[in-house]
Amino acid sequence: MTTAAENRLRAGEAASEARGANERFRDRRDAHRDSVFFALCECGRRGCRSGIELTVHEYDAIRRNADWQIVVAGHEYPSHRLVRATERYLLVTVEGAPAVANAVGARSFA
Numbered sequence: 744m745t746t747a748a749e750n751r752l753r754a755g756e757a758a759s760e761a762r763g764a765n766e767r768f769r770d771r772r773d774a775h776r777d778s779v780f781f782a783l784c785e786c787g788r789r790g791c792r793s794g795i796e797l798t799v800h801e802y803d804a805i806r807r808n809a810d811w812q813i814v815v816a817g818h819e820y821p822s823h824r825l826v827r828a829t830e831r832y833l834l835v836t837v838e839g840a841p842a843v844a845n846a847v848g849a850r851s852f853a
């Protein structure tokens with residue numbers, strides 16, 4: 744039997760993996776702020792491979808807030824708090840522990 748806390752931990756780990764992949768995708772688009780790439784949904788569901796079309800500029804703006812997670816609409820959890828809804832994605836934070844922020848940290852801007 745799994746507890747809600749264990750489920751949350753696992754979701755946090757999966758969200759951290761998606762975050763790490765998104766950082767790599769984004770870094771391959773370094774040259775142009777308007778370059779578009781597909782970021783992975785950071786909902787934390789096992790096996791979620793939904794893509795969200797973002798420009799490098801949008802992605803960087805989102806990543807200034809380390810505890811924001813980018814998720815596809817409908818992939819939010821009851822434990823997610825909505826920060827912003829757009830036509831393509833939702834920005835959410837996780838109530839309680841900022842699991843992704845702790846695992847990966849904020850992007851730094853020179």
Ligand SMILES: [Zn+2]
Pocket residue numbers: 784785786787788791792793814815818
């Ligand atoms: Zn998802």
